[in-house]
Each structure stands twice: as structure tokens, then as C-alpha cells.
Amino acid sequence: MAIHLHPVPFDPAVELARFEASLPRGSVGATASFVGTMRNHNEGDAVAAMTLEHYPGMTEKQLEAIIQEAREQWDIIDALIVHRTGDILPGNPIVLTAVCSAHRAAAFDACRFLMEALKSRATFWKKETLSSGDTRWVTKNT
Amino acid sequence: MAIHLHPVPFDPAVELARFEASLPRGSVGATASFVGTMRNHNEGDAVAAMTLEHYPGMTEKQLEAIIQEAREQWDIIDALIVHRTGDILPGNPIVLTAVCSAHRAAAFDACRFLMEALKSRATFWKKETLSSGDTRWVTKNT
Amino acid sequence: MAIKVKFFASLREQQPEGLSQVEAEGVKTVSDVWERATATTLVPAQVLCAVNLEHREPHEAVSDGDEVAFFPPVTGG
């Protein structure tokens, strides 16, 4: 299990490679991963930047619990969650979830579970700076 | 749309990065990807190597049709399929599927569709060389 | 003898006078903590609560020494 919170930009490929290198070679048959990236539009407005606030301590605890639930529910080898905090620009990765397993169904299912659970339970909040200069808290987590 | 057949080992991270670099920056909010890797065990036997035969021409046509179906069924920005052919060793990537979209549901759904469709329709055949030296065609595509 | 209180995101901005701790005396639920910390009654329906880093409902119990947090719906990922 690995959880990383990054106050600065991260490279999903590097994180994923490090994660996979930590697993027993030859046992992994399937790796499902998801990267959420900041878009330059939201709710019809051009977005210039974003700040991701979180609840230090609670965030990590929630993410660990989510991975633990995935391990109990599916036959997986390991799971990874990486999430940005702080100031983010369009095109920057926000989140990476990845699951390695012997067979693909468990990897697909568990990877999606991590994202849906994270979206509903992990204590992150996005504040957008629009191109107009206005700021607003994101209220819909679609 | 991108389809690559590789007669030699490929790096999923490099392929994925190249694919993403080809897409309009700021429009992608979600990237779902899947990597299938050769395991050192199958059906209870230790496997030393594998050869992937395919039907040149038909394989590409089937993969293109599969991506086209994904584009019609989901609101995606683009999709990628990379697949090995030839001689493969445990730990080597066999297949990479990836889908970029604005929102995550389409990326998750379409990425999984690509894999399931590829498994059932793309003209690839695996022949294993066991650690004992025996060879056998894989008959179950789990 | 106190309960630690935290506000996050839009709630932190809306509660600039929100207390960062309240006396534990007479405080039984998350809702009681909200009343003392914000000087308003009832936790708004949209507000989420946590006790000691776990999601909790307003009617759930708190104890002396707990950390209670209030925040809007999460929007990570």
C-alpha cells in the first residue's frame, strides 16, 4: 500500500514505475491506473489555476482506509494513491490511482473503487481561479 | 486513434506519454489505462517464455474497429492500443490500452471495453514455453 | 479540558470568528460543538463533520480531548 500527497507537481509515470518496481516481478499480470488532470474549463468557465486544500491527517487516514477496503474486497497485489495539494495549473495531474493484480477484473474494479471512494470521502477541496480573476470553491464533485 | 504492434519490448509509460502529448492540452480531465504483463505462472505451471503470434492485417483492422466502437459509445477524446507480438519474457508488458476523456466515467468504461473487446476479437495467439521446456498453446483467455 | 475545532475550505472562510477550541463541559455531540464554536444553532445540512479524523454525523458523541472538524462536501480527485 502506498499513499503520497504532493504539494508540488508529480509525474504519474514516475510514481507508477516506482510502485511497480516495489512489487514481486512475474506475479503482476494486470495494472489498472487512472490519472485525473486539471482541465482549463469547468462549468462553462475558463479556469486559470486551482488550489487544493486538504485536512492533513484525516486525508491520509481516509485514503489508507479506502485502500484497505479494496484489499478486502478484491484479490489484488497492491494499490497506490497519489494526490496533489496546493497550487495547480491546467494540464497538471491531480490524482493517480493504480492497482496491480494477477488478473484484470480485480485491477479494473479496485482502481475504479479507489477513485469513487476518494471522490466521496477523502478530505480535499478545490478552489478555482477563473481567467477573469474571480475565485470560487468547487461545489459539485462530478 | 493510435494502434501500435510491437515486435520488441515496449515501455507503457513512454507510449502513454507520447499518446497524451498528442492531445489538446487542458481538455483532458481523465486518463484510464490498463497494462497486461506476462506472469511467470499460468494454469499452475511455471512459465519461462511466450510467443505471441498474430494475423497481420486482420489484427490492425479489428483493433481499429474496437476503438471506433468505443468512440461511438462514449464521449472520449482519444484512445490508444499497444500490443506486443513475438517472443516475450515474464515481466514484459503484453498490452496497453488507454483512453483520455473530459470526465472519468467515459475513460474507465471505454478503457475496459477496449480490453474486453480485444480479448474476444483481436487475432492474437499465445504459445507458452514452460520451465520444463515443454511448449503449449494457451487455450483459455481468462 | 477542551475539544479542538477545525473548519476547512469555504466553511473556514465563512467562519472567521469560529473558535479553534471549546470547553468540553456540557458538550455531548458534534452538534453541541458546532453551537459553541460558531455561536449558531444546528449544523447546516450541507456541512460535513469529523471526529478524530473519521466522518461522523452531527448527533454523534464527542469526548474531552477530541478533534472535531467541519467542512463542505469534499471535491478531490
Add this chain to the structure above:
Amino acid sequence: MAIKVKFFASLREQQPEGLSQVEAEGVKTVSDVWERATATTLVPAQVLCAVNLEHREPHEAVSDGDEVAFFPPVTGG
């Protein structure tokens, strides 16, 4: 005037004498191609067929100049 025939994977190994083309004359279906190319009747239930790079059933039609392929269930991915 001929139909091209291909065998793949285990089928290629099992049909070392399989013809790489058959005369189009009198050949109407994928099944007919199988009979001529392998000198056996009936396409085995497990065998998959393709005509001009598309999956087809044994009863489906073939024409002069087509490429017909026979192979076991696919095992890629």
C-alpha cells in the same frame, strides 16, 4: 481464379498439409473452403473463421479473390 487460405496458431501446426489457396470454382461458403483446403468435412466447432480480415461463420459466403482464414479462439491481451 482462386481463394487464398490461411491457418494460424495451433491450427497451422495441425494442418501442415493445409492448402494456401483453393480454386474458387464451386466454392460458395467458408465451409466449402475448409473442405477443399483440409480435405476434411465440417469446420470443427472450436475453429474460428475470417473472410477478408473480418470474423465470419462457416455458412457465410465467399467469392473469388477472397482471403479466408481459420484459427483457434484468440488469446491476446
